[in-house]
Amino acid sequence: INKNHNHHNYNQNNQNNRNDYDYTTQAFLILFAVRLISTFFNNVADCDEIYNYWEPTHYLTHGTGFQTWEYSPEFALRSYSYVGFHALFVKFAGLFTNDKITIFYFLRAILAIICSLCETIFVSGICQKFGNKVGFLTLIFLCGSSGMFISSTSFLPSSFAMCGLAACFGFWLSSKYPAAITFAALSTIGSCWPFVAITFIPLAIDSLISYSLINSILVATCSGSFFLFLTSLVDKYYYGFWTIPLWNILKYNAFSDNSGGSTLYGVEPWTFYFINGFLNFNIVFYLALISIPVILLFGSRSKIFQNSQYYALKSLVYVIPLFLWLIVMLRLPHKEERFLFVIYPVICLSAALVVATISSFLISLLTQFAKSYEKIIKAITFIAILLCCIIFISFSISRIIALQTNYSAPIKVFEFLARNELQNGLQPNHPLPGTITICVGKEWYRFPSTFFMPGERFRFEFIKSGFTGELPKHYSKINGTTIIHEDFNDQNREESSRYVSDDTCHYLIDLDFATQSEPHYYQLANWEIVYSASFLDAANSPSLQRSFWIPFSSNKLNRFNSYYLLRN
Numbered sequence: 001i002n003k004n005h006n007h008h009n010y011n012q013n014n015q016n017n018r019n020d021y022d023y024t025t026q027a028f029l030i031l032f033a034v035r036l037i038s039t040f041f042n043n044v045a046d047c048d049e050i051y052n053y054w055e056p057t058h059y060l061t062h063g064t065g066f067q068t069w070e071y072s073p074e075f076a077l078r079s080y081s082y083v084g085f086h087a088l089f090v091k092f093a094g095l096f097t098n099d100k101i102t103i104f105y106f107l108r109a110i111l112a113i114i115c116s117l118c119e120t121i122f123v124s125g126i127c128q129k130f131g132n133k134v135g136f137l138t139l140i141f142l143c144g145s146s147g148m149f150i151s152s153t154s155f156l157p158s159s160f161a162m163c164g165l166a167a168c169f170g171f172w173l174s175s176k177y178p179a180a181i182t183f184a185a186l187s188t189i190g191s192c193w194p195f196v197a198i199t200f201i202p203l204a205i206d207s208l209i210s211y212s213l214i215n216s217i218l219v220a221t222c223s224g225s226f227f228l229f230l231t232s233l234v235d236k237y238y239y240g241f242w243t244i245p246l247w248n249i250l251k252y253n254a255f256s257d258n259s260g261g262s263t264l265y266g267v268e269p270w271t272f273y274f275i276n277g278f279l280n281f282n283i284v285f286y287l288a289l290i291s292i293p294v295i296l297l298f299g300s301r302s303k304i305f306q307n308s309q310y311y312a313l314k315s316l317v318y319v320i321p322l323f324l325w326l327i328v329m330l331r332l333p334h335k336e337e338r339f340l341f342v343i344y345p346v347i348c349l350s351a352a353l354v355v356a357t358i359s360s361f362l363i364s365l366l367t368q369f370a371k372s373y374e375k376i377i378k379a380i381t382f383i384a385i386l387l388c389c390i391i392f393i394s395f396s397i398s399r400i401i402a403l404q405t406n407y408s409a410p411i412k413v414f415e416f417l418a419r420n421e422l423q424n425g426l427q428p429n430h431p432l433p434g435t436i437t438i439c440v441g442k443e444w445y446r447f448p449s450t451f452f453m454p455g456e457r458f459r460f461e462f463i464k465s466g467f468t469g470e471l472p473k474h475y476s477k478i479n480g481t482t483i484i485h486e487d488f489n490d491q492n493r494e495e496s497s498r499y500v501s502d503d504t505c506h507y508l509i510d511l512d513f514a515t516q517s518e519p520h521y522y523q524l525a526n527w528e529i530v531y532s533a534s535f536l537d538a539a540n541s542p543s544l545q546r547s548f549w550i551p552f553s554s555n556k557l558n559r560f561n562s563y564y565l566l567r568n
Helices: 002-041 047-062 080-094 100-130 132-144 146-151 157-173 177-190 194-211 213-239 245-255 272-281 283-289 291-301 309-318 320-331 337-369 371-407 409-421 543-547 553-557
Strands: 436-440 458-462 507-512 528-536 560-567
Touching: 002 100, 002 132, 002 146, 047 080, 047 100, 080 100, 080 177, 080 213, 100 132, 100 157, 100 309, 100 337, 100 409, 132 337, 132 371, 146 157, 146 272, 146 337, 146 371, 157 177, 157 194, 157 309, 157 337, 177 194, 177 213, 194 213, 194 245, 194 309, 194 320, 194 337, 213 245, 272 283, 272 320, 272 337, 272 371, 283 291, 283 337, 283 371, 291 309, 291 320, 291 337, 309 320, 309 337, 320 337, 337 371, 371 528, 371 543, 409 507, 409 528, 409 560, 543 553
Parallel strands: 436 458, 436 507
Antiparallel strands: 507 560, 528 560
16 A cells, blocks of 8 residues: 555656646746847836946957946956856857947846746746746736836846846745755845845845754855855956955945945936836736735635644745835835846736735635635636736836837837848948048947947047036957046046047937937038837826827827937
8 A cells, every 4th residue: 555655656756746847947948038129128217227237248259349437447346257257148149240340239138038938947946836827927027017027138247147146036935945045145145236145034044044053154155155256256367466355335325425326327206116007017016016015914824824824924024025125125215126126026926916916815715705606706706816916017018119119219220220220230431431430429328339339440429418427438459348437437427538529430329309408419510310119298288198099198298309310
């Protein structure tokens, strides 16, 4: 009897493993399909992404690019290990093509694959911990979120940290503590963003209690030391001396006096993240915010937590990182959308737990009074959940379409410039022999990177505009990463050395609107329009119609300006 019983368990375990494998494979394919769409349709919305990550990567692989003050050895706030890792994929792609725009999208596709793999680990861990219902809801929220659409293929440390956190939580939920701790260390050190460590505090406490005090400390010490040594070694090579950018950026943001720090780049009210959370996750964001009270109130009567108050309370460790991160981010005056990327997976998990917990509780409660109507109650609950998911996905798709319709002009214009006007740089004397200068003024922060400049003879420059902050400068061709320049500062002071005269520009890219302080270049006699695309006039468009694409209404009420490619 024991032999038969063991054989039955063995077959059952194999069947369960096979089902898990099938579900995991399907989850990855669904996630990758959505992330691949993001590869080609995600806008480059953050100038930090361009000048602090795409540009140094282009310099490491092609020898040209822009350097920001953060990469000056005097400050060393950024790690070359992060961009160096991505530069390996660029070098690999360069073996097959010289087309830099193709390489740009190839690297984005790599980011999509990495994100999909990490999300799959995350969903798999959720299925093991809370069951397929919570796992499936999380998968829907991950795939349907406009926030994940944006962050998954963004070349940013916060996106890297987000992927690391997803994998970390996936292993944590599966009780694979060594792997979880390792990914926590990789997420924090590899991204060179020390603040991410806050989200792993619950993991640290849980591993010390549930895993092993000695083993937890050993794994954390070994993995942390390994990643820190590796990144420091890379930075020693590029900066020319031993430095730890992880500490430098923490010191700059957390311990700067009033004359410096991140507040130089703008401050936002506390409502910023709540508005942004709605734009990127709509109803899911606010469902996530009520996760703790819902689990406390209904968890003990929900099958999700095995009808156990203890299990429900213990499960709070997986949603607490969301609130820890929000508390810290809300206290910082300088706020940006990308700062929330890190906890996007936790938002999806928290919302999924809320939906699953409430639905399970309601089914349990209502069937007590109407046992004979159990199937009808379950069907109604399923329809309610389905309607919530449809509303969520509809808002998310509307948001993605709005972003693409309203803000895709810069990439369209620069791609037209490279492909059509400059003919990919394949003809050495087209449009003129020698160096061709492409300029921008106030639109400097929407430049999609030097990957859209076909070759070295096409040089991107800045002309004076109404912007009075510090612009990046070209890397020096020799020893560019080790030279300390006198015209870099950490106070966001304008440096006049960055500008060229517009008379020297062969092409100018400019967004024209009625109230600008700069000249209306397209009206001047020495400039002719080569190409233009529509770009949203946010100031004169209704907030709802510009934030979400509403059929008929958005096209009718939104106002657009022209994003010009001009030829001298």
